[in-house]
Amino acid sequence: MDTNLEFKASASNKMITVILSKTFYEKGAIFQSAYRFTDRCHIDIKPSEGDTVTVFFTLKEDYFGDAEHLINDFRNEVIDQQLRLDLEKRYGRLRELIYEHAFSPISNLDERINDGR
Numbered sequence: 001m002d003t004n005l006e007f008k009a010s011a012s013n014k015m016i017t018v019i020l021s022k023t024f025y026e027k028g029a030i031f032q033s034a035y036r037f038t039d040r041c042h043i044d045i046k047p048s049e050g051d052t053v054t055v056f057f058t059l060k061e062d063y064f065g066d067a068e069h070l071i072n073d074f075r076n077e078v079i080d081q082q083l084r085l086d087l088e089k090r091y092g093r094l095r096e097l098i099y100e101h102a103f104s105p106i107s108n109l110d111e112r113i114n115d116g117r
Contacts, residue, residue, distance in 0.1 A: 016041075016057040016067055018074060023051055029081035030055065036077055040070060 020030060034043045034055055041057040048054040057074075059067065 014059045016059065016071060018055040018057070018071065019048060019052050020055065020078065021052055025053075025078055025082050026085055027053075029078055029085050032081045032084075033074060033078040037070065037074060040066075 030045060030053060034045060037043060037057065039060075040062075041059055043058075044056040046054050046056070055074075057070065059070070
């Protein structure tokens with residue numbers, strides 16, 4: 001198996017197997033993405049050979065014919081969740097500071113309201 005792959009998927013009947021590279025996707029992104037599919041699948045996540053993790057989807061009865069669509073949705077979701085984690089690492093503290101400032105007490109609030117500022 002190529003351990004440098006970013007994403008590899010296969011489907012047979014009710015089972016979908018997706019192999020993800022840990023180089024591209026963190027554990028949190030994989031679990032958050034998988035959780036969003038629990039309404040359509042039963043999911044098992046296991047480490048696999050090399051620097052990969054395998055996500056096993058067993059389709060629930062109502063979704064048997066929808067394997068390709070599900071794989072594509074999962075691909076988009078795992079990218080989205082990884083991007084969210086990356087942005088939080090990069091800008092999370094800035095977001096916290098803006099939030100703290102926005103909700104900090106204003107000592108002259110009454111004066112500012114009456115002045116129209």
